[in-house]
Amino acid sequence: MKLSEIGEEALIERIIKANNLPKSAPGLVLGAGDDCAVLSQDEHGMFVLLTTDMLTEEIDFRLDLISPYQIGWKSVAVNLSDIAAMGGEPTWTFPSLGFRPDTEIEFVDEIFRGMTECAARYGSQIAGGDMNSVVGEMILSLTQLGKVEPEFLALRSNARIGDRILVTGQLGDSRGGLELLLKYGLDEANRLSAPLVKAHLMPVPRILEARAAVSTEFVNAMMDLSDGLGSDLPKLCKASRVGALIYSDKIPVSPDLRAAAAQLGLDALEHAASGGEDFELLMTVRPEHVDKVIEVVHSKTSTMVSEIGEIIEGSEVELISPQGDKHKLSIGWQHFI
Numbered sequence: 001m002k003l004s005e006i007g008e009e010a011l012i013e014r015i016i017k018a019n020n021l022p023k024s025a026p027g028l029v030l031g032a033g034d035d036c037a038v039l040s041q042d043e044h045g046m047f048v049l050l051t052t053d054m055l056t057e058e059i060d061f062r063l064d065l066i067s068p069y070q071i072g073w074k075s076v077a078v079n080l081s082d083i084a085a086m087g088g089e090p091t092w093t094f095p096s097l098g099f100r101p102d103t104e105i106e107f108v109d110e111i112f113r114g115m116t117e118c119a120a121r122y123g124s125q126i127a128g129g130d131m132n133s134v135v136g137e138m139i140l141s142l143t144q145l146g147k148v149e150p151e152f153l154a155l156r157s158n159a160r161i162g163d164r165i166l167v168t169g170q171l172g173d174s175r176g177g178l179e180l181l182l183k184y185g186l187d188e189a190n191r192l193s194a195p196l197v198k199a200h201l202m203p204v205p206r207i208l209e210a211r212a213a214v215s216t217e218f219v220n221a222m223m224d225l226s227d228g229l230g231s232d233l234p235k236l237c238k239a240s241r242v243g244a245l246i247y248s249d250k251i252p253v254s255p256d257l258r259a260a261a262a263q264l265g266l267d268a269l270e271h272a273a274s275g276g277e278d279f280e281l282l283m284t285v286r287p288e289h290v291d292k293v294i295e296v297v298h299s300k301t302s303t304m305v306s307e308i309g310e311i312i313e314g315s316e317v318e319l320i321s322p323q324g325d326k327h328k329l330s331i332g333w334q335h336f337i
Contacts, residue, residue: 072114088148175275
C-alpha cells in the first residue's frame with residue numbers, strides 16, 4: 001500500500017496503533033492526537049505544551065513566490081498556531097533547518113530574521129536548534145514549546161452535542177492568495193490582492209484570540225484551521241465522537257476572496273470551506289455562552305468571531321444551504337494525497 005492510498009491522518013493512526021504510542025504516561029498528560037502534546041506541570045503549575053511542524057520547499061512554498069523573510073515568519077507562525085489551539089502562550093522555539101550547500105548566507109540571514117521577529121511578536125524566543133545540508137529541497141522543521149494553565153487547556157475532544165461552532169476571522173483568504181500566486185506570480189498577485197497574498201505568506205497565529213476565548217472558561221473544544229474547515233472539523237468531531245452541521249451562509253468570506261474568486265472563475269464559498277492554512281481558531285461553545293465569547297474576543301483583540309454551525313449526534317459533518325440542501329463538507333488539504 002502506498003502513502004497516497006491512505007493519506008496523512010490514516011498514516012498517523014496506523015503509526016500510533018502499530019507502535020502502541022501512549023496517550024498518556026508519567027510526565028505525559030496528553031500524547032499524540034491533538035494540536036500539541038501536553039507535558040506535566042512546571043514549577044508554576046502550568047502545563048508544558050510541545051508541538052512540531054515542518055515546511056518543505058515545493059510542497060509548502062516555492063522560492064519564486066515567497067521571500068526568505070516570509071519563509072522564516074511562516075515556519076514559526078504555523079507552530080505558534082498549534083500553541084494557540086490549546087489555549088496556551090508560546091515560550092521557546094527550536095528550528096531544525098536543511099539547506100543546500102550553495103545557499104547564499106544572506107538568504108539564511110533573512111530566514112532567521114523572519115523567524116526571530118515572528119517568535120518575538122507573540123512572546124517566544126529562539127533558544128537552540130539544528131542545521132544540516134540537503135541535496136534536494138530545503139526543509140524547515142520547528143519544535144515549539146508553550147505553557148497553559150490547567151483550567152484554560154483546550155482540547156479537540158470536549159465538544160458536546162448542542163454546542164455552537166465558532167470561527168475567528170475569515171476563511172479561505174490563504175487559499176485565495178495561493179491561487180493568485182500560482183496563476184499570476186508574486187508581483188501581479190500582490191497587485192490584484194495584497195491582503196490575500198499576505199494571508200498566505202505571513203499567517204497570523206491567533207494567540208491573543210485564543211487566550212481571550214479560554215479566559216471566559218466557556219470554550220468546550222478548540223483547534224486551529226491549518227488544513228481547512230473541511231479537513232479539520234471532522235478531526236474535532238472524531239475526537240469528540242460527534243457530528244456537525246455547518247450553515248453555508250454563515251461561513252465568513254471576505255470581500256477580497258469574493259473578488260479574487262470572480263477573477264479566477266472559482267467558487268469563493270468552496271475555497272472558504274475547503275482551503276487550508278487559514279490558521280484561524282475553530283471552537284465549540286454552549287449556546288448560552290456564544291455571545292459572551294464573541295464579545296470578549298472582539299473587545300480584547302478586535303478580531304471578528306462568527307457562529308457557523310452546531311454539534312449534532314452521529315458522525316456526519318455536513319454543509320446545509322439556506323434552502324435546506326445538505327451535502328458533505330468538501331475535504332481540505334491532506335498530505336500524500
